[in-house]
Amino acid sequence: MSPSPGVQSVLRVALCAVLWLAAPAGAQVQTPAPTEEGVTAFLGAKVARIQFGNLIDSVEDTERLRDLLPLRTGDILTREKLRNSIQKLFSTGRFATITAQAQREASGEVVVSFVIEPNYFIGGIQVVGEPRPPSASQLANATKLELGELFTDEGVEQGVTRMKRVMEDNGYYESTITPEFDFNPRTQQVQLLFKVERGPQARVGAVNVTGDPGYPAEEIRNVAKIHTGDKVTSARVTRALSRLRKRYQKKDRLEAQVAITERTYHPDTDRLDYTFAIQRGPVVDIKVEGAHLRRGLVKKYVPVYEENAVDDDLLNEGRRNIRDYFQTKGFFDVDVEFTHNRAGDKTTVIFDVDTGERHKLTDLEFSGNKVFKDWELQERMLVTPASLLLYHGRFSQTMLARDVESIEQLYRGLGYRDVKVTTSVEDDYKGEKGRMRVLVNIQEGELTLVKNFTIEGNQAFSEDDLRGADLMNTAAGQPYADSTVAQDRDSVVNFYFNRGFPDVKFEAFAEPDPQEANRMNVRYKITEGEQQFVDRVIISGLENTRRYVVERELEIHNNEPMSQQNMLDTQRKLYDLGIFNKVDLAIQNPQGDIKEKNVVLQVEEAKRYTFNYGFGVEVQTGDVQGGCSNDPTSSSTCRPQGRTGVSPRVSFDLTRINFLGRDHTILLKSRIGRLQQRGLVSYEAPRWFNRENMTLTFTAFFDKTQDVRTFTAERLEGSAQVQHKLDKPTTLLYRLAYRRVQVDPTTLQVSEQDIPLLSRPVRVGLPSVTYIRDTRDDPITSRRGMYTTADLGVASGIFGSESNFTRLLLQNSTYHTFKCTKVDRCWVFARGTRIGVEAPFGSASKAFVPLPERFFGGGSNSHRGFAINQAGPRDLQTGFPLGGEAMFMNNLELRTPPIALPFIEENLSAVVFHDAGNVFSAVDDMFQSMVRVTQKHKRDCTNLVAAGLCDFNYLSHAVGAGLRYKTPIGPVRVDFGYNLNPPTFSVRSPATQARTETLKRFNFYFSIGQTF
Template identity: 55%
Template structure:
């Protein structure tokens, strides 16, 4: 039998009635044979003759339900009970309420013992599993068409929703000129998962063109001028962007002529199918010229337009002008004119087609906030209260302090809110301003008097209605506790916390109600009650994933934090979505619960992904400006200059259907030519904490003026993430470094030694621990790393040496967490062993520049060649950086994006590791007189060089743009024997770059 829920009772009384009702009142049918799978019809059997017979078995049969056990508790008709047609009716209704079924047939048969076997045969509803658009690559895009369809993943399918979706897409197509577009839906049905995948194939046809343009109203311009201003002419292609920009240009034209009330709209669009054109009718009411003047004070036009909202609202009325008066008053008050008064007059002159608006400003005398006094506070100290205030006394860059009536009112509200949220429900704050404070003209004192009133505490806290989650667990989640201050803010926070906890454990219908009433024996206490209505717990039935073309399904499945049979958790759904985005394989990841309105206790969860393009091409052009740039062979220190950079990269995502990536990176510049190929394989050996990277690159580097290094290197790396902060790197590096002899600017006798090609094979280990809040602009946390490696003949290396480098950086916030003190210490050393006597030149340490020691130009620190004066690097380095970072500076035009730094850098590059300890307290270059003896120079560059300086940081979305100026307090001297002269490194160096120094 077929049982629509409305007429189920009648249906159960007679088979004839069943047939009649089913034919007239059945649920909406699925699409015809082309759109929906057919369901065989079963013969009808009356239950009247079976009433009262014992029921031996009750089953639910559906192609979409693999395990119907979760449906059995919904059936009111139980086994081993007499057949009751009313219970059967209630059972059918309960199955309908799940939302999973469109038609339910009840079969009743007798077994060999004469008992009833009852079967509820359910025909499933279908829900949208994926919704895609094909055939629209340009405007409107497929995404725009999907948005216009207003179809939602997981909602129930019906022909009506498809028709409405097509109508919505046709509308946006017509807005873009495609009046001849055809949209054909196709369906892929999946009865098992009750989903239908819909593909809309769009054939746009030819785009309509602009036909006649009719102008009505009072434009004050001829139609040809209007077309030229709007850049909309007959014959142009029709598009939504074109018409939107046309309206914007016209409004801008009228506003530019101070017709601020001008109204421009398109009132009619008439499509002419015979020639595929669209006629427009524009209605333009230009309005009067609005002349805004300011009298009594100087206020530049830009500020008038900023503070008077008639320029943004395209309207003129008293409310907007009054708001503009308040804004102008507040502006002058923040500049120290605390008694400023602003009024306005508006006069219409229809004969002259003008509206004259005059803001009359009475600045009064300029004042200075010399003191802000807070009294009456006992529960909170003054520092806590001041943290919530915008009022500021004069001092620093605030020459007159910060005060206005609106700021004072806002601060009063904030302080009262602070007290109310801590149980002082009757707290009041009164603000008072005293002029000519202590007889000093123009000095004002702002007084804030706090009347705390009694504090209301929580007497008893009663939680009831919960059964699935214990009271102890709920109490651990909430802020409200007995004996603590009572506030509605805490009650609201508890509601959010508790409901989220239930949501994430599969209770989507949970309700939380709070109430408070005075305690019967203590007027300063309230008894709080939390009533919880849990609702039914919902579990995950299946995970349905669509949109995979190249990606292998297991790659997605392993990222799923939510799994079948688990409670339906919002938190786990969001975590699954985040993990899928983190793979970098998908442009979008949409998720939804199938059948969201149904009462089913088991629901499918849909994930629809859109794969990203597998090939990505990026290119860029950049430069850096600083001192110490390589120049000619006669400039050991280099010159101040800029180095251009051009880059071109190719990235191949989704390699072999996995989250593996192949990357080609190239860079060409004055200082560096670079080509790299890398292969990255996350989840190595299916371990989410392991990532394998293989890299091969060629480098031609000229950032050290002494030589040009050509490096061919291959490396394999295993990255192990122990936790969010800690990472281990295991690497095997194999490289061949050569130095062209004609680029080696040192003593000619050393050229054969240093220019020999060197092959280096080195296993290395790196430990990283990073707890910084933002690696590009850190305010708190630490950064610790050490790296060690050994180059040996055992690994195919021609040079034998060990290498160690460590860094410790810390960041401290202070003074209301607005200032930052940052420090960093780096130490590194290399030691040759076995048959190796010296470290190859490209493997040595070099320092100097914006990210190491700002007292030196780029790579200018440490030992130098005495014949040419060029740096040679060293086998050890020690650097210590101290930096004080200010909060944003309140300067005009830059807002809160500009801040300053003051720094002290110390350290150097040393000849060997043993020289670090000997030089730690050596503040000047030893024996400078011997170093300047050109006849027989003997130089020692092992000492601690100090630099002080300052800089600015301008915050951008990609990190702070930095400009630093450093002054070297004790730069070294050195001879240039080849040119028979001596030199000294410059004191001043400047650097322009992106990012903090460390």
């Protein structure tokens, strides 16, 4: 291990000559006199060359240092130039000591050598052997050492002291912390490693109570849940203090003071004694007189309950909150005052409320506004008309005055500097007692324009560069506004920051034009400062990750301008890899006066293995009916329509990230339920062929699904997929799937003799291409935009398939907003259309679509007039669905804005919908049935003697309504659908008496996420 350099400041120069040269003439500082031969013997000689001793770096860095020096090759060596050169080297911040030496050559010229000892800078902090708690990150943060800052022995000692304090807070009084240093002279960086040996964890000793607690000491210990023998942890103490404060709050002692004043550690017993100092304070009785306000609202609006103090500031805040509450109830002229008295052990606070007359603000109108719509102005106002949430509205003269100022500022921000806003309030409007109308009259005035606009001080970038980068909205002939100038200031400063100018200054000057009214002359003055560049990027913290994985994500590179934005982009991209818990970037030697600086990048790798498990339920109509069979000997026969019920779900996932040191991921997923049992293994490799927009995925899974009542399908599949992202909204998927599908004969509810080709096991090889274009504003709750997908696949013997067919599935959804009262309060009309076709080809033995590969429809994300997968053709013997080779679905939804309601606020909205479509036997049947709304040959469908020509190819319609409740993971929805024309069919199974059935008209669904 290299010795610590000590990292001294300028005042600790090693050579006396340097001190003498650095001191100006007449200085009062006493310094040792230099030796004659060390300094004066070479003054006046010509400098042959300049070199640096102990500098371990590139030739480029050596030349860079030479360029900094006032003393150059060929100059005459003078005291002033030598002194200035030493000062310049010190100002870089890179060196702890500098020794100047000189040697005369035979020619009489001298070689000047600067022998340096480098400073070191913190390149990474790692803590090993730590207990939990505290965690490694807690201990590292406790050091207060920053990445890139100057390394000092004193700083490390203080960091160790802080770490020990954190350890002691968690009971580790005998812990030892040993710092180790790894110095890298080439990068002038030091890696800090703190080895923690925690030792035994102390136990709680005596728990003493002082002050005026009002309870016995034993009761205090029981309330705090801290007893002799408990382990000492910081969290235990925090919880103890919190419990005690809550106990006193429940007793209305809101000013109770609870603290730990002493901690006494006994090394011989490894026990820690606590002393709680408690002053219970007076009972605080808060009353509201003159009006009724329930206790819960008093605690909500008067902040003394949260702050554990009673003072005028908090009581004034409570007074304002109570006033605002009564104003929302229609008492717009309410007056609230308070009194605060203490007598003995009791403090009484009385809020005196004079409600005045009750009003209802029914009308808020605007006039004169041409630039902004009414709703754009209203959403910026505190005054609010009556609604379901605010039955009486919200109004006060103070609010109205603030709204006037807000509207005027809004107009001035667009250049209407002479705007005037006046208001009029009309009580008992239209003769109704208490009804109020507020009219806001706006005189917009003339638009103020920029007449002359100039930029000065820009040297690194031309005016065309600044204008071409769309930095400035101010221009001659454009509206003038102070807010626009402020935006320009931010844009220009950020532009320079991101190009290596950290000291840039921006000044704006605006003056009215003396010759023309409503015109401004604008001048921007830019002081650029010195540009900084990246010397090199130093990466640390990699243990399992390969270096190139990080390097290819870097947006900052050697010799480029020091860009703050590129540093942030680098941090974001590294986080997006999903393999790092922490990514820190810092500039090494931030205080140094040098143009080229290193950027330090430290990462903390995430755990490579992650386990997830979950439980869930699904409620719907058309659920699986267990314990049934259509065998003639069965005592319980199956119903073709299933039943209404609950299906449980269990999931377990295992994720392995950072596989092989790359940003590759192996994923194991399992889902177990009555409808589906699935196991999946996938391998994901981003940046295929080192292309950022391509991802390769291999997947293998087993799937056993009873997603229709007719059968249970078993599928064993392997697939390879390439995701090719063309641009932000557009993605292509290239997929090759190879799977074996079969129908479990024990679950088949139709005769195998009736559909032998469909029910036999079959191997399917299916290459496909999917086109996706997504311009939605929000994939979870879409309001605007479009979502389009097109999936084309071909199953053929060429790819090892035992059946030959083509498959095309098209989907398009659009979203439109109208009648917006606020940005996020709009009506939304949503439409989703899906068309699917399958076409067998080839020889008769292979020209078929296996049963599990056919289209099925009906359910919460399909046609809500059917139970799950109940749409389309059915077996004429048992009545169970068979799926089809074509599908058409069209969904229309009208979504309301959020409905303001008490308690749930604006999280609930409603929808009304119309679903139309069906699953069809073949492609030709779909096109022929697009205008057919009734079941063809319906009379034959009720024939209980023999199979007739029962036809299920028609367009089924359903209407319904639903509710959406907003949650962080998406809307929770409940839909109720009513089928206007459900199909009728006969059931002639030998196991049951022949009968006629009609699918249920009414279906309901409960799930998460929008329908489409």
